[in-house]
Amino acid sequence: MEPDEWTAYVPSGERQVEDPWLLTTGTFRAPEPMEWETVSHPEPELLWSGTGNVTVEAAGHVWLVPPALGIWLPAGMPHRVKASAGTVTYATFLNPGLTTSVSPTVTGIPMSRLLREILLHNQREEMPDEARLRLQQVGVDLVRPVQAASLDIPLPKTPELRSVADRIIADPADDRTTEEWARELGLSGRTLMRWFQRDTGVSLTQWRILVRVRRALIDIAAGTPVVAVSRRLGYANPSTFIDLFRQVTGHTPAAYFRSVSGLDDAAPLSAVPRPTVS
Structure with a gap:
């Protein structure tokens, strides 16, 4: 298999690295x-x-x-x-x-x-x-584990809740309330909250914040200003978004990238711009 010619993922069970290579x-x-x-x-x-x-x-x-x-x-x-x-x-x-x-x-x-x-x-x-x-x-x-906040988002196991989760991941700016999602699923708001907490360990509101923050990491790393990212995610006030970002990661967006070992000089094939708030 030639480098740069992959068009499909590697099949299960197929060994890729033979001794003595690492x-x-x-x-x-x-x-x-x-x-x-x-x-x-x-x-x-x-x-x-x-x-x-x-x-x-x-x-x-x-x-x-x-x-x-x-x-x-x-x-x-x-x-x-x-x-x-x-x-x-x-x-x-x-x-x-x-x-x-x-x-x-x-x-x-x-x-x-x-x-x-x-x-x-x-x-x-x-x-x-x-x-x-x-x-x-x-x-x-x-190759060493990151020391900053985890990037994982727990997924609900209940099929109805998973459909909601998939749509929020696809559009993190979706601002429907828990009650609105519940009506769409034919549930009460209380039932939806209880099921979501049971499946993921957090409320739907908290879970949506996790999705927005993780999505923001991608956009900020690509050079999109924090103000633009916050508006894209549904926050009219960037300071509200920055406060939520700090609650999830323990850092402001700029400090988060500095806090991850090695990320001050990390970059895609073209350099990753530093987070900006303009």
């Missing part, structure tokens, strides 16, 4: 909105994006993948990937027999400029075997 990276592109079937791999996978909107569903949660962060998927973890039109996504597989497990659970990985360049250089360049192994070892050493 890792390999493939590229797949979505010229139009795409959704791949649920799949698992015998090797751990680091999924990261170059451009576009990518989501990963695994272990009953959904992760939004901003350009500055990757998603670590342990070996054998079933997952489903969705990508918006124009997305470029990378899948880096690690040799489970020759590398130490980064995490036994799905987690975020800071994608510093150095880590990106190492993974891409390994993917694209010819070099002696010894040099490639040294390069790959440095890449493995840089």
